[in-house]
């Protein structure tokens with residue numbers, strides 16, 4: 001099945017310094033296969049976000065190793081991080097849409113990072129993507145006039161519009177009610193499946209757990225269980 | 231606007247969208263930049279008026295070289311110089327002609343009781359060529375005793391008097407208990423030192439300044455022969471008067487030294503210079519405040535962009551876009567307002583508070599640079615941070 005999308009070995013991570021030094025990740029080793037939906041679980045403070053952001057080159061790797069799409073992240077220069085980030089998609093707990101950009105413009109930002117290109121084509125792709133998440137009637141709305149679930153769907157569209165190789169999602173449903181949260185995650189799962197995307201998601205949604213290919217559980221910065229589902 | 235900027239930038243005009251999204255804050259930011267621009271332009275205007283004012287008397291004179299007592303720094307703060315020096319100078323090869331110049335302040339009371347101070351120049355009618363052509367053309371009228379050419383821009387004087395004068399009605403007024411009659415007008419303008427300017431003959435001068443004598447003028451003006459450089463004659467004169475308590479300079483150099491003294495050594499000059507610096511600093515602080523607040527308010531969104539793979543250049547681009555928009559939109563009202571305030575100041579003070587082209591350009595460039603630099607500094611925080619730490 002080829003090289004894994006991500007391989008993590010002997011990963012430790014510390015926050016703060018001196019008296020306040022605190023270890024959040026302890027000797028984590030794991031590989032994430034391509035094209036699968038992997039879910040990270042664990043109680044609050046167990047290090048899920050920390051691990052996710054380390055794998056997604058949003059945080060400096062301090063010790064151990066993270067290989068993402070074949071590239072070592074530890075001590076990687078900023079330019080390599082920037083070009084790697086362009087091959088990824090992120091969906092955060094809070095939608096983090098740009099308040100002054102419309103839904104279409106927010107999604108366009110996910111495309112324009114790859115270069116200028118044909119603007120009409122890009123606009124069309126952005127609108128198509130918004131259609132796929134069921135927002136074709138909200139294309140020119142500003143985030144302030146969208147509901148929480150709709151905003152998070154825009155964030156999904158923004159993350160997926162450039163066909164990323166790996167998508168990272170950190171509790172994308174945390175700010176949503178059960179129903180719309182479920183819709184968003186299901187969308188993420190289906191879209192990922194049809195495109196062969198590798199998805200790593202932190203979630204507590206039990207209904208999603210059933211869809212996962214694999215569930216990794218953390219506690220106090222350590223992997224305590226790792227189950228592959230069939 | 232959006233489409234135009236999008237075409238120009240080749241990307242979404244995020245800076246513009248971000249600024250215009252919050253109309254209230256946008257207006258406040260523009261007002262801030264406008265205020266800073268106005269502040270700097272006003273300070274420069276006042277400083278400029280002082281410069282024009284200190285050079286103004288020289289623009290009324292027509293000479294190559296000036297000989298004065300060396301115990302002062304300006305046209306009016308020196309001892310008198312012996313007229314004999316003029317005759318000695320005329321014996322130096324290359325000196326074509328010389329004239330004694332008498333300068334003093336005369337105060338007269340207008341009918342409404344307001345005192346008016348006139349910087350008064352006394353020249354012999356025969357020496358009229360030592361004044362600027364506009365003055366020289368009217369000088370012959372001063373051969374008549376107790377007559378004067380008066381400045382139509384004299385501060386606080388009823389304009390109808392000058393209108394009548396120009397229509398041919400002389401205007402008599404009392405000075406030091408004697409009657410002086412203005413017979414024609416010149417156009418000069420007030421300075422920080424005087425309300426206006428007046429020309430009279432040397433004879434009239436001596437009558438109105440009882441303690442002055444014809445053999446001790448304030449300055450001696452010289453013209454050099456055609457075809458010879460004033461610098462050469464200047465050297466000869468310095469050689470001739472070596473060891474005497476005299477300043478011998480070309481008129482231009484003398485004027486430049488006066489200006490330098492006024493702007494860098496006199497308290498008023500220093501205060502105005504300081505005003506310009508303060509205006510600039512306040513301006514930079516306002517712009518920096520506006521842009522860094524804007525960056526701080528959008529930190530989460532910027533972090534998201536960073537996570538998506540946008541690099542530092544992109545953020546610099548957004549903030550520079552904002553900086554330039556603010557610079558332009560703030561500069562224009564600032565400039566317009568300063569034109570208005572210059573007018574008001576000139577009207578109230580009759581000081582030559584004037585706009586000049588170089589100032590318009592320099593202050594604009596300064597505004598753009600200050601805005602762009604503030605923006606660049608404001609994005610520094612983004613450059614260093616891991617995206618995850620910004621959420």
Ligand SMILES: Nc1ncnc2c1ncn2[C@@H]1O[C@H](COP(=O)(O)OP(=O)(O)OP(=O)(O)O)[C@@H](O)[C@H]1O
Nearest residue numbers: 015016022024042043044045046047048049050051
């Ligand atoms: N920026 C930080 N500075 C210091 N400590 C931090 C920082 N971020 C996280 N931590 C600590 O590291 C540990 C792991 O945090 P992390 O956010 O990864 O947990 P989590 O599993 O995502 O929790 P939650 O379910 O609440 O989101 C926690 O003890 C937390 O307090």
Ligand SMILES: [Mg+2]
Nearest residue numbers: 048049050170
């Ligand atoms: Mg978390």
